Amino acid sequence: MSALERLTPSRRTFLLGGGALIVSFSLPPRLAVTQQRADEKLPGSLQRDPKLDSWIRIDERGAITVFTGKCELGQGIKTALIQVAAEELAVAPQSIHLVTADTALTPNEGYTAGSHSMQDSGTAIRHAAAQARSLLIATAAMQLGVPRERLKAQDGAVVAHDGRRLGFGVLVKEKLLHVAADGRANLTDPAHYRVIGTRAQRVDIPPKVTAGPAFVHDLRLPGMLHARVVRPPSYYARLLRLDTTPIANMPGVRAVHRDGNYLAVIAEREYQAVAGMRALAAAASWHETATLPQPDRIFEWLASQPAERVSVVGGSGDLAGGAKVLEATYRRAYQMHGSIGPSCAVARLENGQLTVWTHSQGVFPLRAAIAQLVQLPPERVRCIQVDGSGCYGHNGADDAGADAALLAMALPGRPVRVQWMREQEHAWEPYGSAMIAKVRATLGTEGRITDWDYSVRSCTHATRAGPAGSLLPAWLLAHPSAPPPPRPLPLPEGGGHRNAAPLYSIPNLRVAYEFVPAMPLRVSALRSLGAYVNVFSIESFMDELAQTAKADPIEFRLRHLEDPRARAVIQTAAERFGWSGYQRRQDHGRGFAFARYKNLAAYLALAAEAEVDRKSGHVRLKRAIAAVDCGEAVNPDGIENQIQGGILQSASWTLHERVVFDRTRITSRDWNSYPILRFTEMPDEVQVYVVNQPGTPFLGTGEAAQGPIAAAIANAIADATGIRLRDIPLKLT
Amino acid sequence: MTTLTVNGNKCEVEVDPETPLLYVLRDELALNGAKFGCGLGQCGACTVIIGGAAMNSCVIPVGTVKGRPVVTLEGLGSSGRPGVLQQAFIDEQAAQCGYCIAGMIMRAQALLDQNPAPSDAEIRTHMEPNLCRCGTHVRIFRAIRRASETLTRERGARGMSAAPASEADK
Numbered sequence: 045m046s047a048l049e050r051l052t053p054s055r056r057t058f059l060l061g062g063g064a065l066i067v068s069f070s071l072p073p074r075l076a077v078t079q080q081r082a083d084e085k086l087p088g089s090l091q092r093d094p095k096l097d098s099w100i101r102i103d104e105r106g107a108i109t110v111f112t113g114k115c116e117l118g119q120g121i122k123t124a125l126i127q128v129a130a131e132e133l134a135v136a137p138q139s140i141h142l143v144t145a146d147t148a149l150t151p152n153e154g155y156t157a158g159s160h161s162m163q164d165s166g167t168a169i170r171h172a173a174a175q176a177r178s179l180l181i182a183t184a185a186m187q188l189g190v191p192r193e194r195l196k197a198q199d200g201a202v203v204a205h206d207g208r209r210l211g212f213g214v215l216v217k218e219k220l221l222h223v224a225a226d227g228r229a230n231l232t233d234p235a236h237y238r239v240i241g242t243r244a245q246r247v248d249i250p251p252k253v254t255a256g257p258a259f260v261h262d263l264r265l266p267g268m269l270h271a272r273v274v275r276p277p278s279y280y281a282r283l284l285r286l287d288t289t290p291i292a293n294m295p296g297v298r299a300v301h302r303d304g305n306y307l308a309v310i311a312e313r314e315y316q317a318v319a320g321m322r323a324l325a326a327a328a329s330w331h332e333t334a335t336l337p338q339p340d341r342i343f344e345w346l347a348s349q350p351a352e353r354v355s356v357v358g359g360s361g362d363l364a365g366g367a368k369v370l371e372a373t374y375r376r377a378y379q380m381h382g383s384i385g386p387s388c389a390v391a392r393l394e395n396g397q398l399t400v401w402t403h404s405q406g407v408f409p410l411r412a413a414i415a416q417l418v419q420l421p422p423e424r425v426r427c428i429q430v431d432g433s434g435c436y437g438h439n440g441a442d443d444a445g446a447d448a449a450l451l452a453m454a455l456p457g458r459p460v461r462v463q464w465m466r467e468q469e470h471a472w473e474p475y476g477s478a479m480i481a482k483v484r485a486t487l488g489t490e491g492r493i494t495d496w497d498y499s500v501r502s503c504t505h506a507t508r509a510g511p512a513g514s515l516l517p518a519w520l521l522a523h524p525s526a527p528p529p530p531r532p533l534p535l536p537e538g539g540g541h542r543n544a545a546p547l548y549s550i551p552n553l554r555v556a557y558e559f560v561p562a563m564p565l566r567v568s569a570l571r572s573l574g575a576y577v578n579v580f581s582i583e584s585f586m587d588e589l590a591q592t593a594k595a596d597p598i599e600f601r602l603r604h605l606e607d608p609r610a611r612a613v614i615q616t617a618a619e620r621f622g623w624s625g626y627q628r629r630q631d632h633g634r635g636f637a638f639a640r641y642k643n644l645a646a647y648l649a650l651a652a653e654a655e656v657d658r659k660s661g662h663v664r665l666k667r668a669i670a671a672v673d674c675g676e677a678v679n680p681d682g683i684e685n686q687i688q689g690g691i692l693q694s695a696s697w698t699l700h701e702r703v704v705f706d707r708t709r710i711t712s713r714d715w716n717s718y719p720i721l722r723f724t725e726m727p728d729e730v731q732v733y734v735v736n737q738p739g740t741p742f743l744g745t746g747e748a749a750q751g752p753i754a755a756a757i758a759n760a761i762a763d764a765t766g767i768r769l770r771d772i773p774l775k776l777t
Numbered sequence: 778m779t780t781l782t783v784n785g786n787k788c789e790v791e792v793d794p795e796t797p798l799l800y801v802l803r804d805e806l807a808l809n810g811a812k813f814g815c816g817l818g819q820c821g822a823c824t825v826i827i828g829g830a831a832m833n834s835c836v837i838p839v840g841t842v843k844g845r846p847v848v849t850l851e852g853l854g855s856s857g858r859p860g861v862l863q864q865a866f867i868d869e870q871a872a873q874c875g876y877c878i879a880g881m882i883m884r885a886q887a888l889l890d891q892n893p894a895p896s897d898a899e900i901r902t903h904m905e906p907n908l909c910r911c912g913t914h915v916r917i918f919r920a921i922r923r924a925s926e927t928l929t930r931e932r933g934a935r936g937m938s939a940a941p942a943s944e945a946d947k
Contacts, residue, residue, distance in 0.1 A: 117874065245870060247871060249866070249867055252872055253850075253872065254851040254853075254855055254863055254879055255808065255879060256856055257809055258809070258875065259812075261812065262809040313805075314800050315793075315804065376849060384812075385822065385876040431875075433910075434910055465816060465821075685913075685916065688913075689911045689912035690911055693911065714819055715815060715819040721912075723901045723905045726914040726915060726918065
């Protein structure tokens with residue numbers, strides 16, 4: 045069920061009123077004592093919310109509703125979660141309604157980030173559904189006087205061997221599912237899968253290709269007003285003068301909202317708000333300060349900043365003498381999420397209750413931040429996630445939610461829709477930090493790496509919603525909230541140090557992260573965080589070492605890898621690409637790369653071919669062949685789609701992207717000043733092979749390709765030209 | 778008062794003629810198909826077909842449309858009866874977030890209306906103005922190719938040539 049559907053009265057009645065299983069979220073005392081041992085962790089997000097009916101409810105008619113705290117971001121999570129629930133409940137996927145992140149309805153699963161949704165929510169729903177099936181069968185066994193072993197769940201009923209059947213709706217009476225989740229039910233044997241592992245079509249695609257109301261941008265509430273914000277021209281600009289009177293008198297304008305440096309226009313029609321915004325921007329004069337680093341010396345700036353050193357792997361870092369020592373430095377400029385649809389939200393204050401429809405990645409953290417911002421108790425704020433334009437991490441979504449909340453508070457009773465303009469999205473979203481990675485290694489006499497000393501340096505990769513000050517609008521108010529001090533994300537997943545340690549067997553390994561607390565450009569989580577640069581650096585350097593060792597790059601990697609799953613994806617990608625029989629052509633080169641995302645999630649290897657135009661320096665990714673092992677594959681087509689997309693997006697980052705700015709302002713304000721990959725550069729072939737591991741834990745998929753393809757492209761360029769590029773975006777001229 | 782023909786329906790809207798067509802489609806006519814992406818004619822999320830040509834509705838003042846018919850994503854089919862190209866996008870699962878897809882389909886439709894059997898290079902060049910950030914290009918390309926094959930086959934079967942697909946789909 046989409047949030048848009050939830051607006052219709054019949055749905056609302058169903059969710060809030062009818063149905064025996066719509067019950068209080070608090071557990072009755074007898075359930076507080078579970079069979080779970082205190083030290084035993086429940087699977088996935090059941091740990092965060094151990095009530096079975098927080099995840100699955102079945103009403104008296106047998107209608108099944110599944111709840112997830114995760115968000116659909118275009119990664120197809122709705123479809124995969126429905127598949128998991130349908131498998132374990134033994135029903136058709138079409139019979140399941142899925143409710144996604146909503147602070148009033150769903151479990152709190154934090155953020156939809158870090159390729160965690162299948163591990164967290166998929167695992168929780170799977171175990172909850174299996175337990176629900178088991179409870180339904182046990183109830184039927186009692187009612188029918190038949191041993192459980194002679195019953196099975198099938199198409200929404202429990203069926204006995206003699207043909208008698210009891211529908212789920214009859215069986216769920218008396219709060220059958222209002223129990224603690226125990227995570228102990230038998231999961232369906234992979235040999236009997238009907239739904240898991242199939243290429244089910246995504247449930248959200250039909251409305252998206254037939255102009256249904258599919259996005260928060262398409263929400264039209266009765267009496268809804270349209271707002272546009274006017275942002276300062278630079279981060280620390282202060283408003284000097286502004287006469288709002290002429291704008292307030294423009295056609296359709298309902299209000300000009302000014303609070304310190306925070307400006308907005310609210311109008312009856314959308315284009316009236318745009319016209320008002322332009323007039324307001326033209327009328328405002330600002331005092332600006334040059335606070336940004338010198339743009340052509342950004343890496344010198346980053347290298348010179350005070351940093352906090354975090355040890356990732358604590359080897360001595362001493363290099364053995366006498367053998368071949370290689371060193372290299374790899375760097376990445378600031379890059380942006382660059383969603384195609386600028387951030388948008390709708391909010392309404394009604395009877396003291398604030399509702400925000402948002403494409404946030406985390407409705408519960410956003411609710412806490414907004415509640416603090418507008419000074420309401422959290423229980424008076426409801427955040428409902430609705431699909432948005434792809435975000436690829438922390439973009440402007442939460443800030444737009446805060447904009448809508450602030451403006452709705454100013455106009456009680458009227459829903460207010462805010463959408464950012466392109467230049468606002470480009471200039472104000474939090475970027476992926478510039479990064480520098482330095483590596484030095486020794487190659488022993490047998491062509492094996494004996495020691496490896498690696499350090500990576502960046503600003504933070506996490507400034508997501510926490511207190512009100514994490515929301516951009518809060519900085520601009522007359523009584524501003526400052527952003528909380530940036531911090532490094534903890535290991536094992538890490539932020540800038542995500543994937544900083546190679547998975548290769550190296551006797552003497554030292555890896556460190558130099559976290560820079562300064563933040564002259566706003567930064568936060570961009571898809572895969574530091575893993576993009578760390579994998580780019582490690583996998584580029586592996587090729588440099590292989591070349592020195594006069595070894596084939598794939599053979600050199602395998603020499604240092606024991607993990608059989610790592611070896612399997614490498615061998616699969618190499619075979620499918622035709623690595624050993626590769627025919628060298630003029631101005632073409634091939635490159636390889638491998639990583640296990642976060643060193644604990646999906647394994648991905650890929651081989652790429654690049655084509656180089658020596659005159660113009662233009663590089664095109666021509667072919668990419670990937671093999672991925674993300675554990676149990678619920679929807680192979682969804683996995684392929686994510687990896688294909690990751691390959692193209694990362695190719696765009698790697699070959700094109702760099703945020704530009706002067707000492708005062710961000711100057712990447714549109715698609716001309718921040719170019720990305722286009723159709724004529726599309727590879728001729730992108731193939732993804734899913735190495736399925738039925739019966740093993742979900743490992744996540746969404747971010748696995750970002751780092752490997754960057755290195756594979758650099759390696760292919762080196763193969764084609766002999767030139768080793770170490771700065772992203774990679775430029776031959 | 779401005780008169781428009783959108784998806785075959787005549788409608789009158791009372792807006793400033795300088796208002797970009799996009800806002801009229803979304804805000805006055807409550808159509809979801811065309812999306813706001815940049816407002817600068819740079820990304821193609823707002824692509825519609827005006828008088829047979831794919832255009833960025835975010836930079837077309839509604840007053841300049843005059844009598845030319847406007848076709849939006851809604852005009853190609855519905856979720857119950859998707860048009861050929863829409864069905865091809867479903868069959869190829871050619872979307873990630875889907876925000877750019879309406880514009881992609883409209884730009885591709887304009888091509889297939891003119892030339893139901895474009896070459897690979899023609900598809901690439903024709904689609905160049907539209908941006909996708911999820912990296913769905915390969916699937917979008919495959920969907921256009923699939924629709925092209927369907928149209929060519931259907932036309933072959935009917936012994937017809939070159940009736941504009943967006944008209945035929947209505």
